[in-house]
Structures are given as structure tokens and as C-alpha cells.
Amino acid sequence: MKFTSTNQQSIADLKQAVTHSLAPDGGLYIPAEIPQLPAEFFDKISELSFAEIAFQVAKNFLQNSVDETVLRKICEETVNFPCPLIQISENTHVLELFHGPTLAFKDFGARFMSRLVQHFATQRITVLVATSGDTGSAVAHGFLGIPNTEVILLYPKGKVSPLQEKQLTTMGQNITALEIAGTFDDCQTMVKQAFADRELNEKYNLTSANSINIARLIPQTFYYFFAYQQLGKPAIFSVPSGNFGNITAGLLAAKMGLPTTQFIAAVNANDTFPRFQKTGHYEPKPSIQTISNAMDIGNPSNFARLQALHFTEKIWSKSFTDEQTNQTMCDWADKYVFDPHGAVGLLGLKAFRQQHPEHQNTPAVILETAHPAKFREVVEQAINHTIEIPASLAQYAKREKQAILLENNYNTFKEFLKNR
Numbered sequence: 162m163k164f165t166s167t168n169q170q171s172i173a174d175l176k177q178a179v180t181h182s183l184a185p186d187g188g189l190y191i192p193a194e195i196p197q198l199p200a201e202f203f204d205k206i207s208e209l210s211f212a213e214i215a216f217q218v219a220k221n222f223l224q225n226s227v228d229e230t231v232l233r234k235i236c237e238e239t240v241n242f243p244c245p246l247i248q249i250s251e252n253t254h255v256l257e258l259f260h261g262p263t264l265a266f267k268d269f270g271a272r273f274m275s276r277l278v279q280h281f282a283t284q285r286i287t288v289l290v291a292t293s294g295d296t297g298s299a300v301a302h303g304f305l306g307i308p309n310t311e312v313i314l315l316y317p318k319g320k321v322s323p324l325q326e327k328q329l330t331t332m333g334q335n336i337t338a339l340e341i342a343g344t345f346d347d348c349q350t351m352v353k354q355a356f357a358d359r360e361l362n363e364k365y366n367l368t369s370a371n372s373i374n375i376a377r378l379i380p381q382t383f384y385y386f387f388a389y390q391q392l393g394k395p396a397i398f399s400v401p402s403g404n405f406g407n408i409t410a411g412l413l414a415a416k417m418g419l420p421t422t423q424f425i426a427a428v429n430a431n432d433t434f435p436r437f438q439k440t441g442h443y444e445p446k447p448s449i450q451t452i453s454n455a456m457d458i459g460n461p462s463n464f465a466r467l468q469a470l471h472f473t474e475k476i477w478s479k480s481f482t483d484e485q486t487n488q489t490m491c492d493w494a495d496k497y498v499f500d501p502h503g504a505v506g507l508l509g510l511k512a513f514r515q516q517h518p519e520h521q522n523t524p525a526v527i528l529e530t531a532h533p534a535k536f537r538e539v540v541e542q543a544i545n546h547t548i549e550i551p552a553s554l555a556q557y558a559k560r561e562k563q564a565i566l567l568e569n570n571y572n573t574f575k576e577f578l579k580n581r
């Protein structure tokens with residue numbers, strides 16, 4: 162299995178792509194070719210367990226890059242929690258991706274990636290991760306307590322939910338949380354700068370756990386197959402999107418042969434992608450703070466992949482306001498409690514069906530990307546009653562925040578890394 166760079170200068174095998182994250186030419190790795198799954202896989206899919214589906218998909222995609230026994234174990238450990246498809250109206254379903262240890266879909270990518278990185282690691286590694294709220298804790302959980310591994314996560318000060326912040330800052334052990342006085346895009350830029358910094362790379366074995374790393378995208382294809390298995394027919398997928406890693410994975414799954422009807426990228430006020438579709442110009446903007454904070458991204462890092470793979474034209478996209486998001490959570494509260502991101506996904510589906518009446522009765526799946534309790538304050542205010550906090554989340558609330566506050570400046574960050 163070979164990977165090429167979106168900047169077209171570099172080529173790598175899986176190990177290089179996973180351990181370096183970014184290509185030497187500054188581009189993102191994409192598969193040189195996307196192998197089709199055999200017809201027998203789809204014929205038998207209803208009989209397979211989630212772990213078996215995950216293994217078959219990963220094996221077919223990665224060809225012989227990872228020993229089969231190792232890959233099977235990684236897949237089994239990645240999807241060791243449920244992923245139910247819940248029907249909320251006649252033709253509309255919600256795929257709950259939040260049953261992993263940190264209660265967001267980021268657990269799929271982080272669990273798979275952390276195991277693959279450990280499999281390939283030959284020396285001490287330092288994992289850098291910028292987080293808009295959910296990635297950091299999922300990645301930290303994936304690497305917690307692993308010898309010879311250190312995780313440094315950067316999150317934007319005051320721009321993650323209180324419970325997300327507790328999850329990010331209370332893991333301890335080999336996890337360090339940096340609170341950056343800036344936006345998520347600033348955090349992401351600093352991480353990218355660190356990868357481009359030869360001095361740091363020579364000194365440390367740096368790797369990224371953001372969705373710039375191809376190892377995050379592979380396991381995110383799995384649950385599109387889980388949805389198909391449970392539904393038994395092709396669907397419209399509505400994906401609440403920020404960095405566009407999740408929807409890139411869905412489009413990869415479709416390329417592998419998964420029958421689908423349409424992909425919708427539903428975004429909040431950070432509308433760089435739908436603006437691009439309207440004007441033909443990609444003009445990133447500083448991120449705007451919203452109640453669906455994990456999607457507050459003005460410069461989606463997977464845009465380069467979507468373009469290189471000719472995926473942009475396959476996506477229908479629209480932006481929604483916080484007011485619409487709040488109204489949606491409120492309207493549905495009696496039937497289903499959406500988190501703010503899933504609510505944006507539902508808005509996307511509604512708007513798409515309005516514009517395409519022929520799809521009014523086409524089956525659709527909204528990806529519910531996080532548990533509503535992670536955004537307790539916002540959700541409770543929108544629906545006007547309290548929600549239950551799962552024990553796995555409540556345990557963090559009791560712990561003391563431990564974070565290092567840094568100004569939004571690359572040199573400060575670099576000095577911190579060098580002087581630890």
C-alpha cells in the first residue's frame with residue numbers, strides 16, 4: 162500500500178505515512194489507489210460482527226502493510242464498544258458514534274491510530290495534537306500510560322466545553338495539556354509548524370494525532386459500513402463537519418464500494434467549505450466561536466485531501482446558525498436528545514431534502530458525533546431540562562484541572578518543547 166502527497170512530490174508506505182503524519186513536501190498523505198471490496202463482502206455483511214467488518218475493510222485497504230494477526234487485534238480493540246443505529250422517524254436514523262471511552266467519534270480514530278503507532282514505533286515518540294475539544298481526550302486515552310510515549314495536547318483557552326476541558330486536563334501520567342490563548346486554528350497551525358521545524362524533528366520523534374494523520378481516517382471508514390449493515394440499504398449520510406476528516410472517511414468508504422446515496426457536510430457559522438462551493442474560491446477565515454465548538458474551524462485541514470481525491474463535487478454542504486441549532490435540539494428533545502453537532506447534522510439533512518424533494522423518503526443517517534452530556538450546559542439550556550451525565554464522564558468532573566497556559570506564539574511553544 163502506497164500513499165502519495167496532496168502536493169504530489171512525496172510517496173510513502175504506511176509506516177512512514179503514520180509515523181510522520183505530514184509528507185516532506187508539506188502535503189497530506191492520500192492512498193495512491195483505493196482498492197475495491199469484493200462483492201462477497203457485501204453479500205455476507207449482515208452476518209459479520211463490527212470487529213470483523215472493521216478487519217475486512219482495513220485488510221482490503223491496507224493490503225499487506227500490516228501483519229494480519231496484528232491488524233485483527235488492532236481492529237478488535239478499536240471497535241470494542243457498540244455503534245447503534247437509532248430510528249428517529251420513518252426514513253431518518255441516527256448513528257450513535259459516542260459509545261467509546263471519551264464519548265465522541267474521535268475514539269475510533271484515536272484507538273486505531275495509537276495502536277498502529279505503537280506497532281511501528283522503534284524509539285521514544287512525542288505525539289502532538291491540536292484539539293477543538295474531543296480529539297485531545299480520545300488521543301490521550303489511546304496513549305495513556307504507554308511507555309516511551311508522550312502526548313502533548315493543545316487546546317484553545319475558553320473555547321471548549323467545561324466537561325471537555327476537564328477530560329483534557331486531568332488525565333495525568335504521560336499526558337500534558339497546553340491551554341493556548343488563541344483559537345483552534347492557531348493550535349493547529351502551531352502543530353503544523355512544529356512538524357516543519359527541522360530542529361525539533363531531529364531532536365524528538367514527533368508525530369501528529371490530528372486527522373492530518375491517515376491512520377485516523379482508516380478506522381473512521383468502518384462505521385459507514387456498520388450503518389449500512391444495520392440499515393440494509395444505501396443511505397444519505399449527513400456529517401456534522403469541522404476539519405472534514407469524518408466526511409473524507411465516508412467518501413473513502415464509498416470509493417471502496419459501499420453503496421451510498423449522498424454525502425452532506427453540515428457546518429456551523431464556520432462556512433469556508435460551502436462558500437468555496439458557491440464561489441469556487443477557497444478562502445479560509447479565522448474561526449468563529451459557536452455552540453458546536455468541535456467544528457469551530459476556519460481552515461479545514463482535510464480540504465487538500467477532498468480536492469486531490471475529487472471528492473468536493475460529491476458533497477452537498479450548508480452552514481447553520483447557533484439559533485437554528487438550539488431550536489433543533491429543543492424541537493426534538495421529547496424524541497431524541499441531540500448534541501449541538503448532531504443537531505447541525507439534522508439541519509443539514511432537512512435543508513438537503515427541502516432542496517431535493519425527490520429525496521424526501523430516501524433513507525438517511527445522521528452521524529451523532531458526541532454524547533450530549535459533553536455539552537451539558539448548552540444542551541440543558543436548549544431543551545430546558547437536565548440530562549443524565551454518564552459515569553465515565555462524571556469521574557472527570559471531580560478532578561482538578563492541570564494545564565499549562567501559553568501565549569499564542571510558535572516560539573513560546575517551541576521553547577516549551579525544548580525545555581521540558
Ligand SMILES: *Cc1c(COP(=O)(O)O)cnc(C)c1O
Binds near residue numbers: 295
Ligand atoms: C471533531 C468533531 C466533529 C468534526 O469532525 P471532522 O472530522 O473534524 O469534520 C464533529 N462533531 C464532534 C463532536 C467532533 O468532536
